[in-house]
Amino acid sequence: MYATSQIKELQQITTQYLKHLGKYETDKLAIQKLIAIIRFHEYRYYLISDPLITDYEFDLLFKALQQLEKENPGLIIPDSPTQRVAGSLTKDFPSQQHLVPMLSLDNSYNADALLDFDRKARELAGKKEVVYCVEPKFDGASISLVYENDLLVRGITRGNGITGDNITPNIRQIRSIPLSANFSAKGIEMIEIRGEVLINKNNFKNYNEQLMEQGFAPLANPRNAASGTLRIKDPSEVRRRNLEVFLYNVSYFTTTEGAPEPEELLHHSSSLDLLYANGFRIPINEKKVFSGIKGVIDYCIEFEKTRDELPYEIDGMVIKVNDVELQDTLGMTAHHPRWAIAFKFKARQATSKLLKVEFQVGRTGSITPVAKIEPAPIGGITITSVSLFNADVIREKDLRIGDTVLVERAGDVIPYIVKPLTELRTGEEQPIIFPTHCPVCKDELYKPEEEAAWRCTNINCEAQVLERIIHFVSKNAMDIRGLGDANIRKFYALGLLQTIPSIYRLNYEKLSVLEGFGTKSIDKLKSAIEISKSQPLNRLIFALGIRHVGETTAKVLAHEVNHLLDFKEFTIEKLQAFEDIGPKVASSIFQFFDNKDNIQMLKELEDLGLSLQNEKKTHVTDGNLQGLTFLFTGTLSNLKRSEAESLVEQHGGKIVSGVSSKLSYLVAGEEAGSKLEKAKKTGSVKIISESDFLRMVKK
Numbered sequence: 001m002y003a004t005s006q007i008k009e010l011q012q013i014t015t016q017y018l019k020h021l022g023k024y025e026t027d028k029l030a031i032q033k034l035i036a037i038i039r040f041h042e043y044r045y046y047l048i049s050d051p052l053i054t055d056y057e058f059d060l061l062f063k064a065l066q067q068l069e070k071e072n073p074g075l076i077i078p079d080s081p082t083q084r085v086a087g088s089l090t091k092d093f094p095s096q097q098h099l100v101p102m103l104s105l106d107n108s109y110n111a112d113a114l115l116d117f118d119r120k121a122r123e124l125a126g127k128k129e130v131v132y133c134v135e136p137k138f139d140g141a142s143i144s145l146v147y148e149n150d151l152l153v154r155g156i157t158r159g160n161g162i163t164g165d166n167i168t169p170n171i172r173q174i175r176s177i178p179l180s181a182n183f184s185a186k187g188i189e190m191i192e193i194r195g196e197v198l199i200n201k202n203n204f205k206n207y208n209e210q211l212m213e214q215g216f217a218p219l220a221n222p223r224n225a226a227s228g229t230l231r232i233k234d235p236s237e238v239r240r241r242n243l244e245v246f247l248y249n250v251s252y253f254t255t256t257e258g259a260p261e262p263e264e265l266l267h268h269s270s271s272l273d274l275l276y277a278n279g280f281r282i283p284i285n286e287k288k289v290f291s292g293i294k295g296v297i298d299y300c301i302e303f304e305k306t307r308d309e310l311p312y313e314i315d316g317m318v319i320k321v322n323d324v325e326l327q328d329t330l331g332m333t334a335h336h337p338r339w340a341i342a343f344k345f346k347a348r349q350a351t352s353k354l355l356k357v358e359f360q361v362g363r364t365g366s367i368t369p370v371a372k373i374e375p376a377p378i379g380g381i382t383i384t385s386v387s388l389f390n391a392d393v394i395r396e397k398d399l400r401i402g403d404t405v406l407v408e409r410a411g412d413v414i415p416y417i418v419k420p421l422t423e424l425r426t427g428e429e430q431p432i433i434f435p436t437h438c439p440v441c442k443d444e445l446y447k448p449e450e451e452a453a454w455r456c457t458n459i460n461c462e463a464q465v466l467e468r469i470i471h472f473v474s475k476n477a478m479d480i481r482g483l484g485d486a487n488i489r490k491f492y493a494l495g496l497l498q499t500i501p502s503i504y505r506l507n508y509e510k511l512s513v514l515e516g517f518g519t520k521s522i523d524k525l526k527s528a529i530e531i532s533k534s535q536p537l538n539r540l541i542f543a544l545g546i547r548h549v550g551e552t553t554a555k556v557l558a559h560e561v562n563h564l565l566d567f568k569e570f571t572i573e574k575l576q577a578f579e580d581i582g583p584k585v586a587s588s589i590f591q592f593f594d595n596k597d598n599i600q601m602l603k604e605l606e607d608l609g610l611s612l613q614n615e616k617k618t619h620v621t622d623g624n625l626q627g628l629t630f631l632f633t634g635t636l637s638n639l640k641r642s643e644a645e646s647l648v649e650q651h652g653g654k655i656v657s658g659v660s661s662k663l664s665y666l667v668a669g670e671e672a673g674s675k676l677e678k679a680k681k682t683g684s685v686k687i688i689s690e691s692d693f694l695r696m697v698k699k
């Protein structure tokens, strides 16, 4: 898509722009240039996953473009990168007919079925050998895109195959879908392209963690997450979920009068290459062309072995006749094309029997029902235990003890019960009775109205204390190896461990008399505990198990302070001003640091040698603001307030909270008010603009 010389040039312009932030020309050409480099970096990031600039730098460019467009609304073009950004909520998604029906594929499960498919194709084609293109079968939600005169005009869900929902505002949020493409260069006037929208495993996992932190049941699998997200009526929420796309078929096109049919569209594989050359994401490394079915079969079998290495879910391979004319000759049955077939990988489902349900108490007191099932082998592991998440899930699925259930485990996803097979019920099945009291401390359970989980509110409940310690030492938190669940329970029962700080006061002498605790394992444990004392602040924050604070929020928080106890001074409003922290999360953080016992515990940890400092922040990268103090007021156009403040700190400067003689610079954004007035009066404070500030930083 970009030639080497172009890459160099675009990267050069990028560097110039970043250097002269806020000082651009504001004419049409400047805007076009900025758009060109933003598109280039979107391509590097979203299409080929090989970015050349940091996210932060990308944001600076993006905001600069927003600013230029704000100043020159007449120069906004419909396919500007800023025009993905959706403002308001969508009302309804109108139905819309597909230009060509979206068919589904016939399935095959073994080599014999593929041989059969090939034999029929050869017979109908009257050929000895057929050329096939093979590519992954993406497990997401299918969509159809239409471009007219180079612009994306609509995106539609599959629907019933004939008509779907027009979800264009949401489609525009998927950053691997170009808003425009140079089809006219090939004489194409209109084109309909099919593809699959996905959420990658990592984003899916993060999203589910957030849901669970908030007491909701996680989404079953990435497929449901992708198709559910496409129907959300709030495009900015869609944007946040980071959907991705792979395009896999050109289903229709027209050419401008007199233009010949583009050669690339004569074969399936080259049509995908044409899309790729125009900035679309296709399975460029995975698609392969074979003459004859033998190579196809080998490739499918080999590919299945590596399916888990892909960052997204696939459930098989798709085999397509490569020659488009031959596709037309083969035609279709009532349901499926005769020129394509899916080769499905082994199912990751099994049936089992629901034996009983146990109720576990989490570290925040939430009660999680866990189904114990007859051992079910799925994809190489045996499953005996499946979370049911909360009471609603049990009710919605109408699960009963004794039910035969369908269990699924997709890729890295935690196993879940798809549904009970109600037709197999004998009448002996028993209802699942949710407890009214904590199974551990027997306190009465409580359910906040807006939440899905029932809770034990006794913070001294043994189960909660144990779970808090288990969470504290876990891999993504303080990562204290050697202190596994079983040991924690054992030490707790023996009175060797009572609270989080007691981890750092473990009596190793008493440990040494326990079975399995030789000098070697004690030394290992000692050193793991010692090392954990200097874990970065974000890990410690996550480890504290503050409700609604997952790994991502912990990172945001760690970035905001020099010392963990600084949070004592933060109001809910201040917390809410941080990235992605809403009222619920802010109030939970506030409550945590407003609690005397928690502060006492943190002080204790510090006395025991844990670092509560933000080491990253105190390590200044470049001290050109050394000795200077800054205060920001009004609305900044390029930077978030938090970004500006951390730039100051990174460069050795300090942020102060009010205008006084101690203040060196007041950075005044738009609509600056009383602070600006006050600073003018002092006479000693230098008042500068955001771009002046950025120049100071860059020097």
Ligand code: IVH
Pocket: 103, 104, 105, 106, 135, 136, 137, 138, 139, 141, 142, 143, 158, 195, 196, 248, 249, 318, 337, 340, 342
């Ligand atoms: S081709 C007429 N290619 O699988 C041929 N489909 O039942 C149209 N799918 O709903 C489909 N990956 O959404 C094709 N590489 C791929 C695919 C793919 C996933 C989905 C598609 C469709 C289902 C087939």
